[in-house]
Amino acid sequence: MMRRWTLAVTALLVSIGLTCTEVKDAAAQSPDRTFHFGFKRSQNGQLPSINEEGFKDVIDRNHAVFLGDTKQKEIYLTFDNGYENGYTKPILDTLKAKQVPAIFFVTGHYVKDQPELVKRMVAEGHLVGNHSWSHPDMSAISDGQIKTELERVRAAVAKLTGIEKMEFVRPPRGIFSDRALKASNAAGYRSIFWSAAYKDWDTNDQRGAEYAYQKVMSQLHPGEVLLLHSVSKDNAAALGRIIDDTRKQGYTFKALTELPKP
Structure with a gap:
């Protein structure tokens, strides 16, 4: 079509x-042009960039998030939770021990499959974000379908946790359009992308905690929005060291609710 x-x-x-x-x-x-989010990675503490990706104006006018306050040594820790692979519990254990806030972007499958973990996220002070009910290409469905995708997740999480409001959405697979972002805005959400990530989602290509640590630390930069996938055993194993050494470099972990307002 x-x-x-x-x-x-x-x-x-x-x-x-x-x-x-x-x-x-x-x-x-x-407004229906489809984009796949990508960025020029940070190196040696320099800021990453989306200036050459062709969608910066779309991100800006929809108040979507690529970076936080780049004048501050702060980092926003975000996890995508499409399904459970046994590592969210140790991730939560580490976050609790280190007193670090995070946001977990959950799908409908995750909410149905792992209600106790969703309740634990909220109970321990973390944010739960919307990753859509069925993980579709948001640029390929109607505004009404986008609204339904997001509302089903919000309502299911609210039923579990009592938290009625959900403020943040991460477009599945980083696929978006101007129209899709506008539809998400109209539903009450701010779209969250990322400024640091690595190929951590492939459960058949895990390379060890040291690999995860190096991939994350090599991209460290002010205002960072770090994307990690909770299915990665490497992330779970490296997270404590990542947190400790990030703090040693003067960084503070913040919740997305502390982002600069658009």
Whole structure:
């Protein structure tokens, strides 16, 4: 459907005399253009960048989050929880022992499958974020479907925990469009991306705690929004050392509710 719509619009624009370059520019500005989030990684403490990715204006005008306050040595710890692989409990144990706040972005499957862990997250002072009910490409579904995806998660978490309000959403797989971000905003959410990450989600390609530690620490930078996946045994094993050594470098761990307001 989306491809047919794009082709029809392109043909129309050409028919009224626009050049191919002008047609390309018009397509780039389409609210339905799909983006896959990516960024230039931080090195040696320098800030990462999305300036060359083609979607910075979309992120900015929808008040989506890529970085926190880059003038401060602060870090926001975020986890994606699509399913449970046995490592969320030790992750929570470490966060409790180190007194570090985090947010866990949960799917509908996770809420149904792991209600006790969701309740524990809230009981221990962490945020629970929305990762959609069925993990769809949010740019490929309607505004109404986006609203339903998000509301089902919010209502299920509220039933479990008594927390009615959910403020933050992470688009599944980092796929988004201007329209999808606007629809999430209209549903009361601020979209959260990330400024540091590594390939940690592949449970068949875990390389050890030292590997995880090096991947995370090599990207450390002010205002960091760190994305980790809770299915990674490497993350669970390295987390305590990551926290300790990040603090040794003068960083403070903060909750997303402490982000600068848009």
